[in-house]
Amino acid sequence: EDQVTQSPEALRLQEGESSSLNCSYTVSGLRGLFWYRQDPGKGPEFLFTLYSAGEEKEKERLKATLTKKESFLHITAPKPEDSATYLCAVQVNQAGTALIFGKGTTLSVSS
Amino acid sequence: DTEVTQTPKHLVMGMTNKKSLKCEQHMGHRAMYWYKQKAKKPPELMFVYSYEKLSINESVPSRFSPECPNSSLLNLHLHALQPEDSALYLCASSTQQGLGYGYTFGSGTRLTVV
Numbered sequence: 775e776d777q778v779t780q781s782p783e784a785l786r787l788q789e790g791e792s793s794s795l796n797c798s799y800t801v802s803g804l805r806g807l808f809w810y811r812q813d814p815g816k817g818p819e820f821l822f823t824l825y826s827a828g829e830e831k832e833k834e835r836l837k838a839t840l841t842k843k844e845s846f847l848h849i850t851a852p853k854p855e856d857s858a859t860y861l862c863a864v865q866v867n868q869a870g871t872a873l874i875f876g877k878g879t880t881l882s883v884s885s
Numbered sequence: 886d887t888e889v890t891q892t893p894k895h896l897v898m899g900m901t902n903k904k905s906l907k908c909e910q911h912m913g914h915r916a917m918y919w920y921k922q923k924a925k926k927p928p929e930l931m932f933v934y935s936y937e938k939l940s941i942n943e944s945v946p947s948r949f950s951p952e953c954p955n956s957s958l959l960n961l962h963l964h965a966l967q968p969e970d971s972a973l974y975l976c977a978s979s980t981q982q983g984l985g986y987g988y989t990f991g992s993g994t995r996l997t998v999v
Contacts (some may be wrong), residue, residue, distance in 0.1 A: 808988065810990075815973070815993075815995065816992050816993065817889075817891075817975050817977075817990035817991050817992045817993045818928065818975070818990045819990075820988060820989060820990075823988075861927060861928075863927075869941075870933065870935075870940065870941065871916050871918075871933065871935075871979055871981070871988075872918065872930045872933055872941060873928075873930070873988070874930075875927035875928050875929075876927060877926070877927050878927055
């Protein structure tokens with residue numbers, strides 16, 4: 775069975791305190807791994823897609839990396855506006871274009 | 886236009902009501918999706934439409950009835966819902982390959998069943 779596990783469930787950081795979120799996956803036939811940001815009551819906002827091990831992508835204070843078993847979302851010098859739930863999702867060959875989501879990491883950044 | 890627009894944003898309905906959720910995109914995407922998200926849980930797939938045809942139904946109860954009238958519109962018809970169906974209903978669209986920047990979610994409809 776395809777599984778996506780995110781850790782930690784919740785993370786509290788001080789402004790400027792860098793950290794990483796983890797997404798580990800056990801799937802057969804990975805087509806792509808997605809990172810989304812979701813604010814309360816809103817739809818997920820696309821951040822990155824990673825396709826193959828060794829790939830890295832960056833956007834402002836965020837950097838996503840991918841290995842054969844897991845992905846990391848590194849947050850450098852976070853600001854309070856980075857507070858949100860970060861969702862990891864995978865797309866596998868057997869499920870077509872549907873996304874399988876992890877439970878998310880809720881990040882709180884205080885000033 | 887790079888958005889998926891969902892209406893209404895909020896909906897309160899009784900268990901005997903019939904209502905519909907609407908989703909619209911003008912990005913030329915040929916795959917459209919309905920996801921359901923309960924509080925503090927990840928989105929769960931309900932339906933997938935590919936080229937206006939239903940391709941995946943994740944064993945969703947028949948009180949939820951999807952419809953794709955054309956390549957830009959996706960509806961979700963609701964009838965005889967239960968209070969446990971209260972959730973955020975998310976629509977998404979993507980390119981047929983479904984990868985990369987093309988996978989876009991709407992802001993959702995917050996549904997409350999009373």
